[in-house]
Amino acid sequence: MSERGLQALRGFYRNYIKKYYEDAHRAKAEKRPVAWVTSTFPIETLLAMDIVPIWPENYASVCAARQASVGLCERAEREGFSRDLCSYSRCVLGSMFGEEKSLPEGGLPRPDFLVTTTCACDTHLKWFQVASRLYKVPLFLLDVPYNISGADSKSLEETHVEFYISQLEELFSFLEKQIGTRLDKTRLRETVELSNQTSELWMEIQGYRRTIPCPMDARDAFSAVFFMLCVPGTRMAVDFCTTLRNEIRERAIKKVGVVENEKYRLIWDNLPLWFNLKIFEYLNSLGAVVVAETFSHVWAGSLDASNPLESLARKYLPNFANASIKRKIDMIIGLVKDFSVNGIILPTNWGCRMMSIGETIVRDIVYKELGVPSLIIDVDSSDWRNYNEVQIKDRFETFFETLTRKQ
Amino acid sequence: MVIMEVLQSFRNCLLSRHDIARDWKRRGKRVIGWTCTYTPEEIIYASDALPVMVLGDLGGTKLADAYLPSNSCSFARSCFNSALRGDYDYLDGFVESNSCDNRGKIFDMWTHYTKIPNIYFINTPHTNTEKAHEFFYEEAVKFKEWLETTFNISISEEALKKAIEVYNTNRLLLKKIYDLRMKHPPLISGTEALEISLSSTVTPKQEHNKLLNQMLNEISSRSNPPKDGLRLLLTGSVMDNTELIKIIEAVGGSVVADDWCTGSRYFWNLVDLGGDPLRVIARRYLDKIPSSFMYHHEERFKHVVEMAKRYDVEAAIVFVLKFCDTHMFDAPLLRDELKALDLPVLYLEWEHSLSGISGLKTRIEAFIEMVGGVK
Numbered sequence: 001m002s003e004r005g006l007q008a009l010r011g012f013y014r015n016y017i018k019k020y021y022e023d024a025h026r027a028k029a030e031k032r033p034v035a036w037v038t039s040t041f042p043i044e045t046l047l048a049m050d051i052v053p054i055w056p057e058n059y060a061s062v063c064a065a066r067q068a069s070v071g072l073c074e075r076a077e078r079e080g081f082s083r084d085l086c087s088y089s090r091c092v093l094g095s096m097f098g099e100e101k102s103l104p105e106g107g108l109p110r111p112d113f114l115v116t117t118t119c120a121c122d123t124h125l126k127w128f129q130v131a132s133r134l135y136k137v138p139l140f141l142l143d144v145p146y147n148i149s150g151a152d153s154k155s156l157e158e159t160h161v162e163f164y165i166s167q168l169e170e171l172f173s174f175l176e177k178q179i180g181t182r183l184d185k186t187r188l189r190e191t192v193e194l195s196n197q198t199s200e201l202w203m204e205i206q207g208y209r210r211t212i213p214c215p216m217d218a219r220d221a222f223s224a225v226f227f228m229l230c231v232p233g234t235r236m237a238v239d240f241c242t243t244l245r246n247e248i249r250e251r252a253i254k255k256v257g258v259v260e261n262e263k264y265r266l267i268w269d270n271l272p273l274w275f276n277l278k279i280f281e282y283l284n285s286l287g288a289v290v291v292a293e294t295f296s297h298v299w300a301g302s303l304d305a306s307n308p309l310e311s312l313a314r315k316y317l318p319n320f321a322n323a324s325i326k327r328k329i330d331m332i333i334g335l336v337k338d339f340s341v342n343g344i345i346l347p348t349n350w351g352c353r354m355m356s357i358g359e360t361i362v363r364d365i366v367y368k369e370l371g372v373p374s375l376i377i378d379v380d381s382s383d384w385r386n387y388n389e390v391q392i393k394d395r396f397e398t399f400f401e402t403l404t405r406k407q
Numbered sequence: 408m409v410i411m412e413v414l415q416s417f418r419n420c421l422l423s424r425h426d427i428a429r430d431w432k433r434r435g436k437r438v439i440g441w442t443c444t445y446t447p448e449e450i451i452y453a454s455d456a457l458p459v460m461v462l463g464d465l466g467g468t469k470l471a472d473a474y475l476p477s478n479s480c481s482f483a484r485s486c487f488n489s490a491l492r493g494d495y496d497y498l499d500g501f502v503e504s505n506s507c508d509n510r511g512k513i514f515d516m517w518t519h520y521t522k523i524p525n526i527y528f529i530n531t532p533h534t535n536t537e538k539a540h541e542f543f544y545e546e547a548v549k550f551k552e553w554l555e556t557t558f559n560i561s562i563s564e565e566a567l568k569k570a571i572e573v574y575n576t577n578r579l580l581l582k583k584i585y586d587l588r589m590k591h592p593p594l595i596s597g598t599e600a601l602e603i604s605l606s607s608t609v610t611p612k613q614e615h616n617k618l619l620n621q622m623l624n625e626i627s628s629r630s631n632p633p634k635d636g637l638r639l640l641l642t643g644s645v646m647d648n649t650e651l652i653k654i655i656e657a658v659g660g661s662v663v664a665d666d667w668c669t670g671s672r673y674f675w676n677l678v679d680l681g682g683d684p685l686r687v688i689a690r691r692y693l694d695k696i697p698s699s700f701m702y703h704h705e706e707r708f709k710h711v712v713e714m715a716k717r718y719d720v721e722a723a724i725v726f727v728l729k730f731c732d733t734h735m736f737d738a739p740l741l742r743d744e745l746k747a748l749d750l751p752v753l754y755l756e757w758e759h760s761l762s763g764i765s766g767l768k769t770r771i772e773a774f775i776e777m778v779g780g781v782k
Contacts, residue, residue, distance in 0.1 A: 118533050
């Protein structure tokens with residue numbers, strides 16, 4: 001039996017995304033502290049201090065989904081920012097130069113301060129340096145050592161964990177200075193515990209996607225991951241993930257899949273084409289379903305609320321964005337075996353070195369070890385100016401022919 | 408004329424850098440490649456190995472293009488291409504770091520696709536707080552231990568102190584060379600200045616020091632100083648060849664100041680003496696004029712502004728290599744800083760290979776004419 005679309009995600013945009021930005025604007029109007037934050041930053045620290053975290057990257061993906069990102073990118077380019085930079089950053093910088101009224105969701109509320117980390121890329125730091133200069137607000141950097149051995153959460157180098165923890169302490173001093181309130185350690189433990197519950201539910205949900213037919217597609221996962229990324233230490237995230245888990249579990253038991261006769265079970269690396277999420281439906285129409293995204297699995301792992309700082313270090317440090325390509329390869333090999341995968345889609349991201357360099361190594365090693373082929377497609381997550389749908393579809397179809405021959 | 412011979416020697420060091428390295432090997436010594444100016448070179452020198460910066464060339468990147476996407480740093484691609492072609496087969500080791508997103512992943516590319524043995528990674532903080540200094544000092548200790556274990560040698564404190572002395576001398580002499588560019592007209596051209604600083608990255612430092620001393624002794628007798636032109640400052644990431652400056656100086660520019668990794672930023676700061684040599688070496692790197700990947704990047708802007716004043720420049724060119732994220736973000740900000748000094752600024756974003764060179768030349772020529780016309 002097959003059925004597209006999940007109950008839990010009905011009205012997702014209206015109930016969660018729109019509300020997220022409305023709440024943020026309200027917080028700003030009520031003069032509550034608002035901070036901008038980037039992915040791989042331990043957002044739990046802000047939530048624990050009642051600081052409203054705003055995710056510009058999420059905003060860029062929203063703008064792309066609403067077909068507004070290119071106009072904003074062009075706005076940033078008119079200010080001298082290169083077209084080859086990360087489209088998320090160009091889109092948000094463009095919104096900073098743009099008219100607030102014409103922006104999706106009224107634009108982003110101005111931050112009182114900015115926090116970022118080197119855990120994913122240099123772009124986060126550089127982009128926020130520009131924002132810090134434009135808005136004349138302070139910027140905190142959580143400076144993260146590069147995980148060159150590709151170690152997982154348990155086998156990280158101790159010096160890296162120590163350096164990270166020592167900076168979390170500096171972060172709290174910075175935050176206390178910004179908002180004039182001290183960190184409540186009980187509150188931090190509670191937030192980390194909620195984050196842990198969200199994370200465990202999320203991994204349980206991902207686990208059900210091993211089922212044939214797969215009960216959940218990439219389009220739903222790329223929406224729902226919002227709770228893991230933007231609001232992981234909240235009751236709302238736990239509630240949502242519980243509902244979603246119940247639905248996915250039931251679909252798995254009843255064998256309700258996205259595609260009835262699955263021909264190709266795929267892994268999707270990096271980001272989706274936010275401006276064209278329909279591509280996943282097109283894949284479904286060819287009998288293909290994405291059963292795992294590296295993006296959904298990178299946040300795995302439990303957090304120990306009795307030891308919040310170290311838990312946060314061990315949650316964020318092993319992110320594959322901050323590691324030798326070995327880390328991603330290990331993850332993909334594990335997923336291929338575990339999720340009965342027969343093809344891997346490796347989309348690069350034009351403005352992102354981290355997501356673009358090394359995909360050939362992934363392709364070569366996974367093929368050598370497991371005989372599973374990969375398809376590298378050169379795209380950009382939010383800037384569609386160089387996107388050619390006909391060519392991309394041709395490449396998918398050729399790739400699927402290869403997979404069929406192999407079967 | 409002696410001065411021309413000395414200048415030719417610097418040029419030769421660059422042109423025959425692979426021969427110099429192979430010759431070093433024939434004497435039974437090691438050669439270690441490095442790529443980021445945050446690599447604490449003194450430690451390599453103290454191990455009695457020859458540290459050489461891995462450079463690219465302008466001859467295309469066909470081999471590298473099979474593995475690296477077209478949206479990766481074109482300088483990194485050129486270096487990788489040279490390695491794939493076997494130009495660097497003499498290396499006993501190669502040191503990479505996380506000083507940009509390209510570099511982090513290039514470590515994987517070199518490890519996976521080249522034959523170079525002993526590839527090492529130095530974790531470079533992006534801040535220079537006391538905690539970052541402590542972390543980087545530990546990295547320096549680990550790097551020294553790695554050299555000792557890998558090559559079964561021992562690096563003494565004396566050797567480290569000697570390395571500091573030789574490197575500091577090199578830096579001081581290079582600064583004196585740069586002083587020659589303050590004159591109107593400058594006593595050396597921009598092309599010559601880059602040949603001198605760049606050759607320091609691939610030549611045994613003591614030999615380079617000898618050449619620098621000779622140069623400084625002979626310069627006053629120079630009877631053919633470079634042509635006077637529009638005094639320009641060049642700023643950007645890395646410049647591993649003189650083609651761009653040659654183009655500029657052929658159309659009426661006179662490059663008198665720079666802010667390259669392979670120019671002023673390479674040698675501007677000295678190691679402070681005293682105390683544990685590894686500690687002072689490590690400290691020098693995090694505290695030097697920052698590259699654009701650092702948190703305190705605005706100190707680089709200050710350096711550029713200071714250079715513009717010190718060398719009395721009339722205009723500036725911001726030259727960014729394609730897909731160099733950190734510099735692409737800095738470029739509009741740096742342009743504003745320079746414009747605040749009432750300097751005309753030309754912003755160029757170009758491939759390392761300088762492909763489409765005639766278009767590049769036209770833009771530079773038009774800029775120099777425009778500024779010259781305003782004067």
